[in-house]
Amino acid sequence: MFIHIDIDSFFVSAERSVNPTLKGKPVAVGGRSNLEIFSRKRTHIRLMDDNSGAFVAPVFYSDHEKNFKEKFIDIIDGREKIRGIITTSSYEARAYGVKTAMPIAQALQLCPQMIVVPSHYLLYHKLSHQIHAFVASKIPVVEQFSIDEFFGDLSGWVKEEDAVAFAKQLQAELLAQFDIPVSIGLAPSKWVAKLATESAKPYGVYLVTDTQAYIQNIPISRFPGIGRKLQEKLHTRGIKTLGEISLHRHLFEDWGRSGIQLYHRILGSSTEGINPKAGRKSVGISRTFDPLDDPEEIRRRIMIMARHICYIIMGLEVTPTLYYLKIHYQYGVRAKQSRRVERLFTEQLYKETLTDIFAQIVRDDLSAIKLTLNVSDFTTGHPRTLSLLEHDTDLKARALTEKIHEVRQKFGLDVIRTANEL
Numbered sequence: 001m002f003i004h005i006d007i008d009s010f011f012v013s014a015e016r017s018v019n020p021t022l023k024g025k026p027v028a029v030g031g032r033s034n035l036e037i038f039s040r041k042r043t044h045i046r047l048m049d050d051n052s053g054a055f056v057a058p059v060f061y062s063d064h065e066k067n068f069k070e071k072f073i074d075i076i077d078g079r080e081k082i083r084g085i086i087t088t089s090s091y092e093a094r095a096y097g098v099k100t101a102m103p104i105a106q107a108l109q110l111c112p113q114m115i116v117v118p119s120h121y122l123l124y125h126k127l128s129h130q131i132h133a134f135v136a137s138k139i140p141v142v143e144q145f146s147i148d149e150f151f152g153d154l155s156g157w158v159k160e161e162d163a164v165a166f167a168k169q170l171q172a173e174l175l176a177q178f179d180i181p182v183s184i185g186l187a188p189s190k191w192v193a194k195l196a197t198e199s200a201k202p203y204g205v206y207l208v209t210d211t212q213a214y215i216q217n218i219p220i221s222r223f224p225g226i227g228r229k230l231q232e233k234l235h236t237r238g239i240k241t242l243g244e245i246s247l248h249r250h251l252f253e254d255w256g257r258s259g260i261q262l263y264h265r266i267l268g269s270s271t272e273g274i275n276p277k278a279g280r281k282s283v284g285i286s287r288t289f290d291p292l293d294d295p296e297e298i299r300r301r302i303m304i305m306a307r308h309i310c311y312i313i314m315g316l317e318v319t320p321t322l323y324y325l326k327i328h329y330q331y332g333v334r335a336k337q338s339r340r341v342e343r344l345f346t347e348q349l350y351k352e353t354l355t356d357i358f359a360q361i362v363r364d365d366l367s368a369i370k371l372t373l374n375v376s377d378f379t380t381g382h383p384r385t386l387s388l389l390e391h392d393t394d395l396k397a398r399a400l401t402e403k404i405h406e407v408r409q410k411f412g413l414d415v416i417r418t419a420n421e422l
Ligand SMILES: [Mg+2]
Pocket: 006, 007, 008, 009, 010, 148
């Protein structure tokens, strides 16, 4: 029996655990694209020194103490304008139609009495780490799947007929210990357990014994990993529910390994187990800003974001082998490229590669509005290098990157900036 635990409206619940007056009311946690990093002055960056949960970037800005007005209201031409988007909303707010990623201004029109709290990532990060440790003390094999989700394998630990009682007990203990409500799904396979949690929300426990009967009428969009594109593909074949999937095995087989994997995940015939070592699979940063048409300034911003990625990567002690850059321009135009780099990770190599990608995808006829940097496909060992010469260069650059990282850990992330950021 697999168990999946998901914290109910996590960021809101976290805020409520430190401020109980928010309980029972429509509440949302809001976020704003943090543009402070692009400032030419020193920024106020806080560094996390406990390298615990790997789901929150270990770089924080000390602005979470700002109140709503300071954080979300801009004065433009003498008029107040509400900026920012909803990150998480409480069930009371969702009843009014408030949704994640909705502009705060729009959400407040739907629900004017809603309280919007600026996000407080240090608190979420700490709670996530503590709850992971607590769950791991109750279940021998636990995988942290995201900042607020955990998988566990109960086989050989809890008898099947006791699974629901076990889950309810765990749910009550988490509430008593952390004042945090969770929902729990139980099923004979891992991904169906995750689906079952959706049926349990909010603050419930849901057990699936007969997978085929359970998934029969559930819309395909509800299954983890079925995005909009795949939904459209399936809709054109007349497939609307998970129950209909079993009639189309050949279709999934045509999509290769990932198609077959998804097929088995949905039908509960996947043999995937719990991976306690699974952690972060990529590191990314994105920033949205007012339209910007100066390529030099765009390039400078990419270099600043690259420095932040370097800091996180050096802290995690992993070697990414896939670098990715995406530029959103106005009018929905996107330019992106990823590059496979099987070399030792260094700040110099990373920034050089990004400069190169940027030169290839930059558009001088459009204004940029968003930048996304991402690195993934981590290895922990030293990747294969292409030539001795490169290896030598990489080792020297690596020694320098490590020195710089040490200094940044002590004195702050922006104490050393490289020339290409100026
Ligand atoms: Mg959740």
